[in-house]
Amino acid sequence: MEAERVWGVWRRLLREPAFEEAVFADDFPGREAELGLAPEEAEIALAYRETPKETRWFITNYRYRLVSSICYALETCAPWTWRLLQAKDLDMREVAAGFLDAHGWIDDGPFVYGTCARVLDHLRETLGDEIHGLRALIQLDSAGVELIRSLAGASPEICPSDDERAAAAADMSRFRYQRTGTGALLTVERTLTPWLRDREAIGKTELPARPQHFLVYLPNLTSAVKLAGIGPPGLALWPLLESPKSLDELAGEESLAAVGGPERYLPTLKRYLQAGVVRGTAMA
């Protein structure tokens, strides 16, 4: 039996509850075509069928571990969502199993953030209307997850050094400024400050129904995701920095004049520089 073919059949037994039940059903020999099994694959399935107790132990272990793995992905990569669900006393293993039943008992292994993204999508659809604040926290965590995934494989040089950050903030007329890709702006549907400042309040108090804006960023590529609240100047400044801009060029932007001019947006630009989400490049 070719090992890779054995692996393919075994994978189906682990991942597809319906396939597992079919292989161990009384009428299995004879359903191979229906189950999409080539002759050698049917032979492999029969080999596993001959040891039902032991095979099912392996499958049970796989599914137990996969539920744990989903919980791990959520706890590690979506901490705010995790805290809210825990505050609501949800059985997290049940929640995880519900996701796997709906989307397949598939393990993405080392692609933990991708797993988390899929779980968050599922939670938004299934529990988003039932739990106050859940949609907003999922928005927050999803932004962090997407930022992390976008930076997979990025070179550490994408983040300005401390010296670069300091220089670009010290003599700003000499530089042009542009986003580095290590941050993202996010608007969530509710004001999250009461929960972000007091974790004991998560799930226990009402969140104001006012949008709130955040910068989600990595100050360097070894750091966890950071959050910073952003006001109107930051919101206006951010899209303009997709391409390099000098201070003179920014001063000509109507959207920045509308939020109060340089007095309002320059401090935010310096915060962006300090966070490393904007880099200054010296003009010739």
Place this chain on the structure above:
Amino acid sequence: MDFEPLGIGIQHNPEISEWFPFEDQDVDVMEVLVDTVMGPLDSPYVLRPGGQAFIDRLSSKYQLIAHSNYGCEFGFGPLEETPAVLRHVPLAHAMNSPWIADHCFYGDASWVDLWSSPVQFSHAEAERLGLRAKALQELYGIPLAHENAAYYIRCPGSQLSEAEFLTEMLAISGTFLHLDLHNIYTNSINHPTYDLDEYLDTIPLGRVVEMHLSGGSWDEGLYHDWHDSQVPEPVWELLEKVLRRSRPGAVILEFQGRAHHPNTRVMEQEEDLAMIERDIERAKETWDRIYGPHSRLTTRKNGSGKNGSGKNGDGG
């Protein structure tokens, strides 16, 4: 090949780290699961945030030994895309590990099916996996050892005994063995024709770099390698036999939480702290009795070892 004898250690397992005082243990080495500190492949992290601080703290007290669970190197995808290459290689170096062990399971951009998927003991797989192991060891630049699996069923298509397979694979790879004594004990209980003496007579004992000791539990008529109990007497007997016939670098004890099945006994401080510490002491006593009182890293007369107190050994 002889390895520098380090002595006795314990595997740092986060599942029991809330109550077990790993960093207070008087052991020669600490085995670290690289997967617990590695960054996911869909992230920019080689080490997860906080991982470097963890390694720095442990390495200030102990010689670390890297242990790879989810390298996925024995799968069917390109080796260069596996977590083993992308993460475990740099992490083993970051830990200054003298060697690293992986596992004889299949994995392909997946993790949790690993423990349920022992490799096929066939001539074709001995060659294929031997070549992959050889290439991976070259990337590591340190000895790569393969931990034998505990399994309820052999992979269909197997032609060889487990011991024959490992021997044949190593002849191609030039790699080494991480001999898990509880795994072969578990297999000898669950598989009627699995003979422990024959196993030890077949594998190249001179290539055993490290050994694992642990305990398990019975459930529904099968014995399970759950690491939830004290090391059973037959495993201590195996340890004595192998120590007398080989010269490994370290013997590591393993204890963990409910990782694989809901029926696993959950270990607790009140009941199990003393048991674990007794097993550590017995492992040290066994090693010292066979190799001499100054044969471990923390007991050598030149005082070259660190120990759990954070101080260098004073030569015993």
